[in-house]
């Protein structure tokens with residue numbers, strides 16, 4: 317997507333850059349020769365010479381993998397030039413070197429591949445560049461570049477849970493054996509869940525986190541009752557309403573307005589510059605006509621949202637916009653201001669720089685069918701994104717959109733203060749199209765929904781061990797223990813209202829919540845309360861009474 321923002325073109329790549337390749341090769345060679353680790357490798361190589369040829373080949377392969385790993389580590393700590401211009405220069409330089417080395421025979425394949433890999437690191441659209449490499453770079457070298465790429469990706473993917481959640485959150489992601497499997501053995505099917513990393517007292521706060529994206533319910537947008545960014549209740553006459561905002565969003569403070577605007581609101585519903593000044597963007601002049609067209613598409617999207625009251629599409633839209641904002645920030649010459657930082661949990665020290673998508677990639681998602689209304693909302697969103705920056709609509713191609721919507725549908729948590737509200741309008745249309753969010757108070761009591769990075773991994777139980785709370789009167793989630801929890805125990809929350817209501821019998825309540833879980837998350841609850849193993853035991857009856865928090 318950012319390829320459309322910076323103008324490195326394929327032409328840049330194909331033009332040969334005059335670089336003293338011989339000097340580079342010599343530098344590489346001398347560096348290797350003077351490196352003690354490399355000399356040690358040579359000595360090892362000598363010892364090996366008499367061994368069986370096949371084994372040697374095998375080891376050589378392994379050695380190459382290790383060499384590549386080592387090289388990859390080195391490349392990863394090399395600084396990437398900060399400005400777009402310098403990156404372009406860096407890119408051209410390394411492609412040039414790669415090209416020169418690649419014609420000098422097999423001995424130079426690895427260094428050539430490393431150069432191409434360096435160029436790849438700074439290229440805004442790596443997939444596109446890989447396709448170009450495939451056509452233009454000699455095959456053995458291309459293969460090494462691909463090895464490096466998959467090594468890097470694998471390491472990021474596998475390393476993720478070393479850094480998230482960070483230790484101060486008192487939870488970790490663990491694989492545990494599936495409950496209730498006959499003959500539970502070490503080999504049984506496993507579930508990936510959140511467990512406590514220390515003993516917890518009833519009522520203890522375990523961690524808090526800000527949402528990745530959040531959206532007020534549509535009937536509250538534009539009413540000045542709650543801040544569209546942080547969900548805080550707004551005092552009379554204190555709301556800020558940006559003039560050109562087509563969703564008519566309102567904010568509790570200048571800070572919230574600014575954060576919302578830079579993270580997603582401006583891109584989706586505003587008319588400010590699409591990306592900040594000072595970033596090298598596509599220099600294509602935006603005609604006034606194009607701006608009018610952009611506003612028309614934004615208006616159509618806003619009208620659709622107001623008419624349908626659907627918010628999952630907006631959660632997806634905001635998520636995409638945040639990804640764009642994140643990419644743009646990388647290109648900004650100025651250091652990030654404190655305000656613009658994401659406010660997501662800081663990873664443990666030494667973490668790679670994971671992106672928004674890294675955090676959401678692993679989450680479970682519902683399989684969403686591309687029915688007519690879904691196609692329509694996808695279309696409207698595509699239009700808005702493509703009119704903001706050419707090519708951006710690819711972020712929400714139908715496949716990607718269905719998956720992202722499925723993630724929001726499965727993971728979004730309802731935000732409710734003081735037990736929730738009574739005036740949320742009943743959704744219209746077929747019940748299968750209703751949107752559900754995880755909330756122990758019921759989706760009908762929430763004021764909005766939000767996606768949280770760590771809390772998404774909480775499993776459901778009808779007698780949950782923890783509950784989400786919002787004691788600051790904002791959408792910052794504080795996770796609180798319902799009862800004593802021991803270190804290593806799985807943490808569970810109720811995705812839906814589980815109490816028996818009024819004169820409802822326990823059995824009716826059981827049926828109702830199981831229907832809701834099946835509809836909203838498509839699973840049959842196997843928790844102990846549902847399975848009847850713990851009938852009559854505390855659990856459902858001791859669910860937290862929803863009066864503990866209050867909006868300030």
Ligand SMILES: *[C@@H]1O[C@H](CO)[C@@H](O)[C@H](O)[C@H]1NC(C)=O
Pocket residue numbers: 534535536622623624625741742743744
């Ligand atoms: C959306 O919410 C408004 C209340 O703000 C309500 O009047 C309207 O009927 C709702 N529309 C649908 C389709 O649910």
Ligand SMILES: *[C@@H]1O[C@H](CO)[C@@H](O)[C@H](O)[C@H]1NC(C)=O
Pocket residue numbers: 392666667668669
């Ligand atoms: C992550 O990004 C910061 C600046 O944005 C940079 O200083 C740091 O070196 C990066 N870390 C890694 C492991 O790439």
Ligand SMILES: *[C@@H]1O[C@H](CO)[C@@H](O)[C@H](O)[C@H]1NC(C)=O
Pocket residue numbers: 508509678679680772773774775776
């Ligand atoms: C937790 O995350 C893992 C992937 O990292 C996923 O497989 C698992 O289903 C998630 N659990 C829940 C309850 O969402």
Ligand SMILES: [Zn+2]
Pocket residue numbers: 543544545546547548567568569572
């Ligand atoms: Zn606010």
Ligand SMILES: [Zn+2]
Pocket residue numbers: 777778779841842843844845846847
């Ligand atoms: Zn249950």
